Amino acid sequence: MADGNQDLSAARRSVVVSEFTNSVLDPAAPMLGPVENGGTIIANTAPGCWGPMITPSLRGGHEVTRPVHVKGAEPGDAVAIRIRDITVTSIATASGHDSSPEGFCLGDPYVAARCPVCDTVWPETHVEGIGQDSVRCNACGNAVKPFEIVHGYTVTFDETRAVGLTLPQPAVDTIARNAEHYAALPDGSRQHSILVFAPSDMPGTIVRMRPFLGQLGTCPSMAMPDSHNAGDFGAFLVGAPHDYGITAEQLAQHKTDGHMDIDAVRAGAILVAPVKVPGAGVYLGDMHAGQGDGEIAGHTMDVAGSVTLQVEVVKNYPIDGPVLFPLEEDLPPMARPFSAAERAKAERLARQWGVTQIEPVAPVSVIGTAANLNAAIENGLARAAKLLGMTVAEVRNRATVNGAIEIGRAPGVIQVTFLAPLARLDAVGLGGYAREQYGL
Secondary structure, eight states: OGGSSSOOOOOOOEEOOBBSSSEEOTTTTTTTTEEEEEEEEEEEEEOOTHHHHHTOOSSSOOOBBOEEEETTTTTOOOEEEEEEEEEESSSSSEEEEEEEESSSSSSSSTBBOOTTTOBBBBEEEEEEETTTTTTEETTTOOOOOSSSSEEEEEEOOOOSSSSSEOOHHHHHHHHHHHHHHHOOOTTTTOOOOOGGGGGSSSTTTTTEEEOEEEEEEOOOOSOOGGGGTTTTTGGGGGGGGTTOBHHHHHHHHOOOOOBBOTTSSSOOEEEEOOOTTTTTTEEEEEESSOOOOOOOOOOBBBOOOOEEEEEEEESSOOOOSSEEOGGGGGSSSGGGGOOHHHHHHHHHHHHTOOOOOOOEEEEEEEEEEEESHHHHHHHHHHHHHHHHHHHHHHHHHHHHEEEEEEEEEETTEEEEEEEEHHHHHHHTTTHHHHHHHHHH
């Protein structure tokens, strides 16, 4: 490992991150840190999705922070990540539903953009003017656009970052001409701001802000484009013609599902991420100002922002994917902790029917990913069963009567969220996080 020369005895209580990858998560690249077990990571993030998508030299569809080594984290462990704070710093952003014009990529427009005129893959580009032809190849001057916006919008946010409002074309053009300022791009960011595309197809729409991280997790154990570190987007790497093509077996073995786009991964939540490389390599990015379940347009309001995380090693983690303890208000109604009144009624039923013990339960949300939603559900059910030492049939029953299947992202990220036996969570070292999160 490239971080093997780090002085782990000098682990710091906090690590400030202001550097980004080239959109590829590579376990052979040096990590930042190390941060001590229980320490803090503070990061300034760059917008994900659209900005990197229109920046052909970036190779992964996002622009995430350099991974941080967590002292004591080894393959087979997990890192519990408490999200202490998320603050949006962008003044405005743009987004929309996309298409991928023919000829502008080698197999995958997220990973291997190309200029169809000079045939350069990952060409260096610059911005000339505004609009969807504004990103141009440095070598030949051709407009290079691996993605176009079919229907889009530009949105600006109020000073308290509580609401946003989509803007008409004259205001959008003004913002586009000073895009990096309004996007609040961090100094280390290499992306072109999507604001230069100046979309304005639905002006005057008010939106709520509810910021969360679309990317949060640990480094995969082979080099992988950041947006493809998940079972659905990762499926596009299988047999791909570019340099990052892999097999289905490699994808399953090496990914860590850090790209989830689950709107409950927000301030106050606790995410438990699997460790597949020494030091874990905690990274983050793709902050969104808000999103409905499923991210059904394919993209949402990508923003820059500041994030504070507290990390803690969990030894001997039994599954290969993430587990989330959302805020109580983000739980589906059937998976919320029982109130004192509800428990009292259940105790009366127990006395009436001779039930000697009512099992203590706590909410847990197990993440599943795969090429499509049906396969992702099967993945999530299997992970939940392995985590808790029960059959898939039992998980199905518990998720039906005391939970829900939630869609994180189409095409294939889901949450199996349900009330699980607290003793089973204790057995795998996660019961304390449930008690902390839900006051049990």
